[in-house]
Amino acid sequence: MSDTHPSNDPAGTRDDIEAVDAAVASEEDSPNIDAPAIDPPETDPVPAPFEVKFASRVDRLPPYMFGRINSSLYQKRRAGDDVIDLGMGNPSDAPEPAVVEKLQAASSDPNNHGYSKSNGIANLRREVASKYYRKYGVNLDPDHEIISCLGSKEGFSHMCLALMGPGDTAIIPSPYFPVHMYGVILASGNVVSLDVADPDKFLRNVAYTCENLTPVPKLLIVNYPHNPSSAVIELDFFVEVVRLAKKYGFLVIHDFAYADVAFDGYVPPSFLAAPGAKDVGVEFTTMSKGYNMAGWRVGFCAGNADMVRGLGTIKGYYDYGMFQAIQIAAIVALRETEAAVEKQSLVYQGRRDVLVNGLRRLGWKVDPPKAGMFLWAEVPEPWKSRMSTMDFALKLLEEGNVAVSPGTGFGAAGEGFLRMSLVENEHRLRQAVRQISKCLAEK
Known part of the structure; x- marks a missing residue:
């Protein structure tokens, strides 16, 4: 029998081939730990733009109407132009020295630097009650019918949050101070605006709106002396407001920001002096104007105890109250500087006369206001027919270096x-009239 080698055996050859194939197949099925699990893309995908979505209450706000004026004013001042600013009602006079000195002393007391209660310290609320009784004959409970605010604007806005919601409607004056409109809108409410030029007509329109709108408006906002038109009323106006409020079931907010600035013997009436006013509403006052304390942000809400409590609830979640040293200084201002407040009104009256007389000499139709810090002047012809009020205001600024607020x-x-x-002081107001005259001179 002869010996044979496996390599010469066809069957052996086939077995070897099958073994090699099995080994190769086994290697192909084994994972390659050096290879990436997923092949990277050749380029990174372009990310979608990141978008900040605001709440609908913010989307409902229009563009800021004074933006163009403020931007031009800023650019001109950066360029070194001496612009006379008659646009913003920002008092240029200083508070009384005794008030500033009290602030300095109170600021030095470590006990005044902690959190302050949001409704204001008791002595400040008592001083507000004292002023209401002394000036208007109104009795107020300082513990339940008065609350301090970080300026009246803050208090008003938070009161709207306390009262208004989706589906609720407020009646406001027209033309309107912006917070009267947008404080309601930011609280998700709706607005009906009524012309304030004729007080009797305004009241008739309030009644008509209540008779024909369903549901009946929840809130009436009034503002006398009025900003911007300087319209004024007498106490019988508020008597009728209270009657209508009780008849139709709406609440009332009176913005009394210009209570302390009046001329020619006129005394602006307090809404709370009308019989039954505390049953239906509140009044906001401020120390920004007559006391020259605009930057101090000291305001008050007084009147209906339930509304005051509602405002306090909102404020309790939003703030801790104003710096206590400011509140202590405000007590001194209320207690000791009433004569200075009356003197400040005379200063504004002198400025009013300078500006009114100067514009009248230029042919403008201007009625001297009885109260407030503003002149509401009709744009003269032919400019009123030629251009919008915004364009006219920009013309005065860009060509005359006088900034004003366009009525729109x-x-x-x-x-x-x-x-x-x-x-501005009387000298600057005379200069403003000269610059307006030169700007509008026919070329």
């Missing part, structure tokens, strides 16, 4: 009018 910043009813503040 206070709603459509303000078209054709300018608001001019009385914060």
Whole structure:
């Protein structure tokens, strides 16, 4: 028998091939730990733009109407131009020295630097009650019917949050101070605006709105002396407001920001002096104007105890109250500087006369206001027919270096009018008139 080698055996050859194939197959099935699990893309995908979505209450706000004026004013001042600013009602006079000295002393006391209660210290609320009784004959409970605010604007806005919601409607004056409109809108409420030029007509329109709108408006907002138009009323107006409020079931907020600035013997009445006013509403006051304390942010809400409590609830979640040293200084201002407040009104009255007389000499139709810090002036012809109020205001700024507030910043009813503040001294106001005259001279 002869010996044979496996390599010469066809069957053996086939077995070897099958073994090799099995080994190769086994290697192909084994994972390669050096290879990436997923092949990377050749380029990274372009990310979608990141978008910040605001709440609908913010989307409902229009562009800021004074933006163009403020931007031009800023650019001109950066370029070194001496612009006379009659646009903003920002008092240029200083508070009384005794008030500033009290602030300095109170600020030095470590006990005044902690959190302050949001409704204000008791002695400040008592001083507000004292002023209401002394000036208007109104009795107020300082513990339940008065609350301090970080300026009246903050208090008003938070009161709207306490009262208004989706589906609720407020009646506001027209033309309107912006917070009267947008404080309601930011609280998700709706607005009906009524012309304030004729107080009797305004009241008739309030009654008509309540008779024909369903549901009946929840809130009436009034503002006398009025900003921007400087319209004024007598106490019988508020008597009728209270009657209508009780008849139709709406609440009332009176913005009394210009309570302390009045001329020619006129005394602006307090809403709370009307019989039954505390049953239906509140009044906001401030120390920004007559006391020259705008930057201090000291305001008050007084009146209906339930509404005051509602405002306090909102404020309790939003703030801790104003710096206690400021509150202590405000007590001194209320207690000791009433004569200075009356003197300040005379200062504004002198400025009013300078500006009114100067514009009248230029042919403008201007009625001297009885109260407030503003002149509401009709744009003269031929400019009123030639251009919008915004364009006219920009012309005065860009060509005359005088800044004013175009009436359209206070709603459509303000078209054709300018608001001019009385914060500059008499010399600067005369200079403003000269610059306006030169700007409008026919070329």
